[in-house]
Amino acid sequence: MHTACTMSSSLSPTQMLLLLLSLCICKISLASSSSSEDDAFRRWVSWNVENYRRETSSNAMLTAQAPGIPGKKVVDWKLWKAEMSKIRKTVSQDGTGDYRTVSEALNSIPAFNTRRVILVVKPGIYREKINVPRQMSFVTFLGDSTSPPTITGNDTASVTGRGGTPLKTFQSATVAVDADYFVAINVKFENTAPHEVGSLGEQAVALRISGTKAAFYNCSFIGNQDTLYDHKGLHYFNNCFIQGSVDFIFGYGRSLYENCHLNSVTKKVASLTAQKRTNASLASGFSFKNSTITGSGLLYLGRAWGDYSRVIFSYTFMDRVVAPQGWSDWGDPKRDARVYYGEYKCSGPGANTTGRVPWATMLTDEEAQPFLGTYYIEGDTWLPSL
Template identity: 65%
Template sequence: MASLSHLQLSLLLLPLFNLPFVSSSWSTFERERDYSNWISWNLKNYQQRATRKVESLVEAPAGRIKALDGKLRRAEMNRVRIWVCQKGTGDFKTITEALNSIALYNKRRVILMIKPGVFREKISIPGTLPFVTLSGDASDPPTITGNDTASVSGSDGMPLGTFHSATVAVDANYFVAINMKFENTAPHEIGSPGGQGVALRISGTKAGFYNCSFYGTQDTLYDHKGLHYFNNCFFQGSVDFIFGYGRSLYESCYLNSIAKKVASVTAQKRTNASLASGFSFKDSVVTGSGRVYLGRAWGDYSRVVFSYTFLDKIVLPQGWSDWGDQKRDLGVYYGEYKCSGPGAANLTERVPWARMLTYEDAKPFIGTHYVEGDTWLVRP
């Protein structure tokens, strides 16, 4: 879709109070107006960032780091490393001990260099610990594992709930993970309540994940909120295994379903038309077992886009689910652009409210500008 003219935008934004109320036509007009405004807003942001022509990280001859926001630039210029090894040859034997050694409201990048091994720890990185990096060995990544579910009782005797079931919970900003495995081994039993078991919850903003793996069954990754970037990552689950409110770009990722029957890959929960959130998948793969929807509408305004992605035969012809609430058909924005594979071969059976995007529609979502990465993404 080409950029909207000032006249078109003016017409779209005309007051609607004097229009006669007819339920079906009103809903269609409102949906198209909102969609056009959304595309126009994203195109404007894309064009502004494209003209900057700056890389995420540029080193000046004197060693100064340009382009990054001020707090992050200072943190990167004052990096420190801590070694974690279960055998006792590092600074700490556990990840928890290493995190506890970091001063609150830390202002420098602290990189935990984690040796191979299986760490049976429930990790929490609070908002008072920004600029933390967990870095493993690419040839033998360390695993952080747990098996809590939403129905497990916490220290207060009450069920943990999905939010607190996470093996690793990150509330801090500027978090980075490199060559790590995050795991929740709790099995999913079809029809059993309280089986949600999160491997990692990311609630901080400006977080990057590189060459990481996320293993679980129901609700593997809680992409809760904030700006996030995932590159060359592996995700495994059965039901809604990537879910949340986040505004996130998944690039060159592998999404592996272990569903036994019908399930959904994503459940994006955008509940308000003004929220700038949504999941974008680029150059990725959707495969595995069972039959899956690419996404189902956890929120009334759920947004997910798949671009240049291989969709295997497990993808249902309908493509998307409104979670049984037809009212959501008017608010959700589910898009596909130049996807391939048997799951993308016949689009005639897609739900009528799915979008087959043009390049103009898709380009705001197929680069790191989508997550404002020019000011915070740091190459590992």
């Protein structure tokens, strides 16, 4: 892993000044006599700040020009080619489209697809269990913004699947996306299975996203326990509504959530996120920016599913539903020195930090910077322009 103390002879004077500032942070951090968890956090933040600057500079130098499109920066050529040859197919339950179900439309796409396929899904309730397989990249679900289609199911982790074994959380998803470059716009993903406090096997995923470079705009994710399985990869969520009770956003993903509404329906105490970063070298974590937290019960911002769980909230309104402690180590105090939980310029009664756990950190302007833009998920090279 690189550190904030790495030097580069190719940096401009301005970049060199910024790098020296990072060096100061690094030195102050290493020399600090405070607790070990604070030292670890500061070293990690310093690395993130410098890594952000280094990657930003590198992308500016290495991006190529797309043929015939002056000034357009392109790094991901596979994506650019797919967008240049996109096609549309229509899904409508009344038979006026190309297909009546989303599954039928997906089955029409050839394996190892290399072009953007936009499935225009007409309004309606689609009771389907859907999987976008790994070899089916570049698929878009496009709904109507005034009347978004709903894809719904009610499987849980304890439901018996093929072979007589339980589905478990991974296979409980109403919609599972294993492919890369997936996009959904104006779609509601739902799992209606109920959750009773204290019951086991009731994980009921509305959507699991396991492919990388996926984006969701104006989508809703409705469920109770484990609603959105942000499994792995680079992901972007904009203007989305996400509702649940227990760990309703969870996984290993490296994801940016902007302008999202996060709503709790827990009856007692639960957690909004369960981010499973299992070692310090994993480049994963959830960043929430300009979002809103509301709902019922008492809600932790996150609990440490993994020993190195990483979650950041910035510019987010937190209603009274947020527990004063803010964060949970899932009953394992050893994780207090390893997790990276940060807050930056949040507001609302739930953002009062008086009762926060001592191992959560209020970030400075510089420390928060790496998590505030799409560069956090390398989005400048792959996010589609709508």
